[in-house]
Amino acid sequence: MPLxxxxxxxxxxxxxxxxxxxxxxxxxFTVEPGQTVGLVGESGCGKSVTSLAIMxxxxxxxxxxxxxxxFEDTDLLKLRxxxxxxxxxxxxxxxxxxxxxxxxxxxxxxxxxAEVLERHQGRTRREALREARGLLDAVGIxxxxxxxxxxxxxxxxxxxxxxxxxxxxxxxxxxxxxxxxTTALDVTIQAQILTLLKELVDNSGTALVMITHDLGVxxxxxxxxxxxxxxxxxxxxxxxxxxxxxxxxxxxxxxQSVPRLDADRGGRLHQIRGSVSDNIPWSEGxxxxxRCDRVIxxxxxxxxxxxxxxxxxxxxxxxxxxx
Amino acid sequence: xxxxxxxxxxQLVATVVALMTLVFFWLRSLPGGPVDALxxxxxxxxxxxxxxxxxxxxxxxxVQYGRFLKNVVTGNFGNSIRTGEPVTEVIGxxxxxxxxxxxxxIIIAIGLGIPLGYLAAKHRGRLLDNATIIVTLVGISIPxxxxxxxLKDWLTQDIHLFPPSGRISTGLGNTDVTGFFVLxxxxxxxxxxxxxxLWHLVLPAFTLAxxxxxxxxxxxxxxxxxxxxxxxxRTADAKGLRHATVRxxxxxxxxxxxxxxxxxxxxxxxxxxxxxxxxxxxxxxxxTLITDSISGGRDYPVLQALILLAAxxxxxxxxxxxxxxxxxxxxxxxx
Numbered sequence: 001m002p003l004x005x006x007x008x009x010x011x012x013x014x015x016x017x018x019x020x021x022x023x024x025x026x027x028x029f030t031v032e033p034g035q036t037v038g039l040v041g042e043s044g045c046g047k048s049v050t051s052l053a054i055m056x057x058x059x060x061x062x063x064x065x066x067x068x069x070x071f072e073d074t075d076l077l078k079l080r081x082x083x084x085x086x087x088x089x090x091x092x093x094x095x096x097x098x099x100x101x102x103x104x105x106x107x108x109x110x111x112x113x114a115e116v117l118e119r120h121q122g123r124t125r126r127e128a129l130r131e132a133r134g135l136l137d138a139v140g141i142x143x144x145x146x147x148x149x150x151x152x153x154x155x156x157x158x159x160x161x162x163x164x165x166x167x168x169x170x171x172x173x174x175x176x177x178x179x180x181x182t183t184a185l186d187v188t189i190q191a192q193i194l195t196l197l198k199e200l201v202d203n204s205g206t207a208l209v210m211i212t213h214d215l216g217v218x219x220x221x222x223x224x225x226x227x228x229x230x231x232x233x234x235x236x237x238x239x240x241x242x243x244x245x246x247x248x249x250x251x252x253x254x255x256q257s258v259p260r261l262d263a264d265r266g267g268r269l270h271q272i273r274g275s276v277s278d279n280i281p282w283s284e285g286x287x288x289x290x291r292c293d294r295v296i297x298x299x300x301x302x303x304x305x306x307x308x309x310x311x312x313x314x315x316x317x318x319x320x321x322x323x
Numbered sequence: 324x325x326x327x328x329x330x331x332x333x334q335l336v337a338t339v340v341a342l343m344t345l346v347f348f349w350l351r352s353l354p355g356g357p358v359d360a361l362x363x364x365x366x367x368x369x370x371x372x373x374x375x376x377x378x379x380x381x382x383x384x385x386v387q388y389g390r391f392l393k394n395v396v397t398g399n400f401g402n403s404i405r406t407g408e409p410v411t412e413v414i415g416x417x418x419x420x421x422x423x424x425x426x427x428x429i430i431i432a433i434g435l436g437i438p439l440g441y442l443a444a445k446h447r448g449r450l451l452d453n454a455t456i457i458v459t460l461v462g463i464s465i466p467x468x469x470x471x472x473x474l475k476d477w478l479t480q481d482i483h484l485f486p487p488s489g490r491i492s493t494g495l496g497n498t499d500v501t502g503f504f505v506l507x508x509x510x511x512x513x514x515x516x517x518x519x520x521l522w523h524l525v526l527p528a529f530t531l532a533x534x535x536x537x538x539x540x541x542x543x544x545x546x547x548x549x550x551x552x553x554x555x556x557r558t559a560d561a562k563g564l565r566h567a568t569v570r571x572x573x574x575x576x577x578x579x580x581x582x583x584x585x586x587x588x589x590x591x592x593x594x595x596x597x598x599x600x601x602x603x604x605x606x607x608x609x610x611t612l613i614t615d616s617i618s619g620g621r622d623y624p625v626l627q628a629l630i631l632l633a634a635x636x637x638x639x640x641x642x643x644x645x646x647x648x649x650x651x652x653x654x655x656x657x658x
Binding site: 057080081082084086087088089090093094096101102103104105106107108115116119120151153164167168185280 | 442495553554555557558559560561562563564565568570573576651652653654
């Protein structure tokens, strides 16, 4: 049985006087225990909203969440807010994009780690702080005793993200959701953080949902990858498969957009034309059609199904074309 | 920390000297003066000259100014022109009355303002929030003297709920220890006097509190809404912390920063408001003293000392606010 089973998840935002917008439009995917699953796509494709919906962290007003988020036997969407609070941080941990703004500026780091242990493991403050020191040590923060008393602004960006990882993993959750955890960091620090995440996840058997727009991150970390476009999964494949033989023109475009060292120095970098906002509603065909190089007449008309549960395309890239 | 405080104290002295100079010349540039006020229009030139000389106003203005500065430094503010009493005594009598009133007002403003502002933010866009916005708008807009007379008329005349004026009923609280009547009652164990003084305090304090209260509600509401949108609140929720913990530990403390600044700035408004409030409720504090000193005889020594005192209170409160900042927000702590 999968650890996390997201079925037909939709999130519709509506503000008074505006047209409802489906940020997430019937997304389904599963995460097996200990597995690392990637959610990949451009800004605005719905990947962060998906993660917030799973955690129940979307603002209470202005949106409608439908579908199912099964965590083991429970549909998280059906839980009362207080029940969900019992599970967040204990069963599912989450780390965020911007480590500075994600830590409270006026609370010492130690308490920010310790409070999650106090909450879910019934530790006293003293026990929790002692454990927090160990956790900071485990994520590679030097001199943890001193850091416990310090505030987020006194830490470097990399250390802050390490601290957030320590917080998210404090209660040994079975699932960790990482929402672009390296986007705000230097490239060298990015690699360190990814290595750390991989290590921790492998050692503890925690499943990981990795949300990113960075295909490099996916290549290094994920077992399975879900490519999202305009709120829907357009392609799903194992990592090797996806990189070796992408079938959806969007995935193909993303992969070709990665700059290559062996390319002509004077040559233009590859880009996918248009932007995410240049799409048509899924109900009228393929949302990617206006930007697609392989668009044919059949792409317009009706919703393209997710063929074989893995590919949403009428005219996919033929197998074995790419080198 | 010591360096910051000492630097601020030096700034305080500089500000006070500048202000005193301004006030000194400003008072004397106004038409009329103590001599006219004391002797009236039909005084003979001889008496006028005698009094002018007696008061020392025949000297060149810079000599007067030099003497004034010397007096201020030695803590001698001279005698009241109107009553002949030492200025320090006149002010010493009125000061506790105003401070008692101002403290009561600020307690009301903070004690009601922060919870109400928080509730409004929590119920954003709903009935409670909209009601709060309207009520605070009214609170800011109604002039103190109007609201004061309105409340007085209604709550002391139509229904005899509160005493109409004064700080304490006659015959009570005869022992003067600190000049703060509520405190005096407690110190001398005359609890009935304490309760009576407190009862007298309710209406004036509430009247004086309305504007700071409305502003604190508004600022708290806006600030809480800002903080609720912060990433670290999402992190706190992602930890599964209880709602109450998130609220107390993560929201309120961050939201209080702008509120604390506002409280400091509002002390100025409070001092100004005290003048009007004291007039309405016949309170007999600094506000009453300042109006009497202007209208009844251009009492230069009293006025100068009063303005100096108001400036020092304002500066000290704001210094305290800045220091409390360091206490609340580690980012402004100086190493």
